[in-house]
Amino acid sequence: MSDKVYIFDTTLRDGEQSPGATMNISEKINMARQLEKLGVDIIEAGFPAASNGDFEAVKTIAQSVDNIQVAGLSRAVLSDIDRAWEAVRYAKNPRIHTFIATSDIHMKHKFNKEPDEILEMARKAVRHAASLTPNVEFSAEDASRSRWDFLVSVVEAVIDEGATTINIPDTVGYAQPGEFGELIRYLIKNVSNSSKAIFSVHCHNDLGLGVANTLEAIKAGARQAEVTLCGIGERAGNAALEEVVMALHTRKDYYDIDTSVHTEQLFPSCRRLSSTIGQPLSPYKAIVGANAFAHESGIHQDGMIKNRQTYEIMTPESIGKKGTSIVIGKHSGRNALGTKLKEMGYDLNDEQIADVFDAVKSLADKKEDIYDEDVEALVLEVAYRIHDLFKVKDLSVFSGTSGVPPHAAVILQDFRNDESNPVEIKDVGFGEGPINAVFSTINSLVGIEPELGLYSVNAVTGGADAQGAVTVHISENGLKSIGRGSDEDIIVASAKAYINAINRLERIKQEKKNA
Numbered sequence: 001m002s003d004k005v006y007i008f009d010t011t012l013r014d015g016e017q018s019p020g021a022t023m024n025i026s027e028k029i030n031m032a033r034q035l036e037k038l039g040v041d042i043i044e045a046g047f048p049a050a051s052n053g054d055f056e057a058v059k060t061i062a063q064s065v066d067n068i069q070v071a072g073l074s075r076a077v078l079s080d081i082d083r084a085w086e087a088v089r090y091a092k093n094p095r096i097h098t099f100i101a102t103s104d105i106h107m108k109h110k111f112n113k114e115p116d117e118i119l120e121m122a123r124k125a126v127r128h129a130a131s132l133t134p135n136v137e138f139s140a141e142d143a144s145r146s147r148w149d150f151l152v153s154v155v156e157a158v159i160d161e162g163a164t165t166i167n168i169p170d171t172v173g174y175a176q177p178g179e180f181g182e183l184i185r186y187l188i189k190n191v192s193n194s195s196k197a198i199f200s201v202h203c204h205n206d207l208g209l210g211v212a213n214t215l216e217a218i219k220a221g222a223r224q225a226e227v228t229l230c231g232i233g234e235r236a237g238n239a240a241l242e243e244v245v246m247a248l249h250t251r252k253d254y255y256d257i258d259t260s261v262h263t264e265q266l267f268p269s270c271r272r273l274s275s276t277i278g279q280p281l282s283p284y285k286a287i288v289g290a291n292a293f294a295h296e297s298g299i300h301q302d303g304m305i306k307n308r309q310t311y312e313i314m315t316p317e318s319i320g321k322k323g324t325s326i327v328i329g330k331h332s333g334r335n336a337l338g339t340k341l342k343e344m345g346y347d348l349n350d351e352q353i354a355d356v357f358d359a360v361k362s363l364a365d366k367k368e369d370i371y372d373e374d375v376e377a378l379v380l381e382v383a384y385r386i387h388d389l390f391k392v393k394d395l396s397v398f399s400g401t402s403g404v405p406p407h408a409a410v411i412l413q414d415f416r417n418d419e420s421n422p423v424e425i426k427d428v429g430f431g432e433g434p435i436n437a438v439f440s441t442i443n444s445l446v447g448i449e450p451e452l453g454l455y456s457v458n459a460v461t462g463g464a465d466a467q468g469a470v471t472v473h474i475s476e477n478g479l480k481s482i483g484r485g486s487d488e489d490i491i492v493a494s495a496k497a498y499i500n501a502i503n504r505l506e507r508i509k510q511e512k513k514n515a
Contacts, residue, residue, distance in 0.1 A: 005218055012057075035269065072095075081132070098126065102142065130162025142169070148186055152190050170203040201224070267319045397409075405430045427444050446502055451476065455494075
């Protein structure tokens with residue numbers, strides 16, 4: 001047996017069949033090129049007989065990539081096989097992938113045919129495909145629920161007819177790792193001509209075992225894994241490419257198996273797919289999720305600071321991510337906060353760190369996410385005792401359909417010259433809407449015009465009288481700040497959040513100047 005597993009990516013075929021993952025031809029070509037950059041061995045580009053659009057996509061992909069095999073899927077129907085060949089023949093290394101079901105339940109209820117008839121259909125299909133290309137793959141659909149002795153007969157027959165890759169799918173995610181591995185061993189041992197073909201597996205994830213079954217099959221002798229980026233696919237999806245590859249990579253001591261995948265392209269590839277199909281990566285997704293290399297627990301953070309191998313079995317750089325994230329939150333430890341503050345450029349003594357630590361804990365009880373800007377603001381407020389420069393005292397806003405532009409009257413308290421005796425400053429300004437009018441007026445009063453990067457509103461509580469929580473992100477000359485405010489009136493909450501962000505921005509500017 002080879003010490004290499006071929007990675008057969010079916011993101012563009014099985015993956016695209018999942019709800020919400022449809023791609024146009026241009027998107028498929030871009031993904032195919034990224035998969036080539038990733039280093040997969042075979043791309044299953046589509047099902048050419050399914051539609052003219054699928055045919056054109058497979059044909060165009062075959063013409064667009066160079067160093068990768070391109071497969072087209074077909075039923076064990078001669079016209080399907082011809083259509084697949086017409087699409088993939090333009091590839092430098094084309095493959096026809098034909099399939100037919102071999103389980104009793106499929107043969108009876110889907111085909112209404114006897115096993116001998118199915119066997120003959122498989123023979124004819126592979127014989128015809130092999131007359132077009134020497135690169136033929138045969139799949140026994142629903143193999144994990146098929147009779148093992150019948151599978152042996154079918155696999156022997158199609159290898160005799162010219163199949164060079166034999167795929168044993170767990171089509172409905174029914175198999176358990178131990179029995180699936182045993183099935184692969186049984187076939188390799190009992191199929192008389194098994195040495196003439198590479199055995200492959202295609203495992204669905206209905207019971208959450210797609211990756212486990214794939215790895216067990218590899219351990220049993222399978223040398224091709226059919227996978228998708230992020231595990232997308234029909235129903236609960238497929239075995240995830242990044243999980244299979246990194247399991248083999250991280251536990252080479254156990255599997256002693258290589259792949260051709262460039263692991264540092266895993267995260268960029270998954271991120272590209274997420275952007276293309278408009279489905280965000282779950283933060284808890286293995287390997288590529290936002291939390292995969294993030295640590296909030298104080299015990300974990302302390303271990304990571306001392307030696308990252310205490311809690312990370314692979315490096316984020318190995319999959320193409322920038323680095324580990326030490327997340328500051330209510331579970332964080334003081335040591336982690338001190339390290340974080342040093343990374344941010346603050347050299348605080350133990351007493352100051354303790355004050356900031358208590359403030360972080362208090363803030364974490366009130367809000368879900370704590371950003372670096374939050375920590376920085378707490379340093380300035382608690383460690384350096386810098387107070388707010390501005391507060392909202394009053395505001396009124398006009399907006400309607402009368403033709404008069406939206407405008408806002410804002411009164412601020414200005415503490416810049418005297419923290420105990422603020423000066424009232426007021427102005428009226430216009431805007432494209434009521435919020436824009438408020439922000440423009442505040443800019444005029446404080447004398448800066450930061451760039452607004454994000455504005456979001458969320459309900460703090462339910463019901464018609466829910467309090468609104470507003471978050472704004474602003475920046476000026478490369479300095480960033482986050483502000484938050486809450487009120488039953490969204491416009492008032494927006495003004496509070498904007499002033500909060502400006503106060504933080506001004507503190508950052510003052511601290512940078514002092515430093």
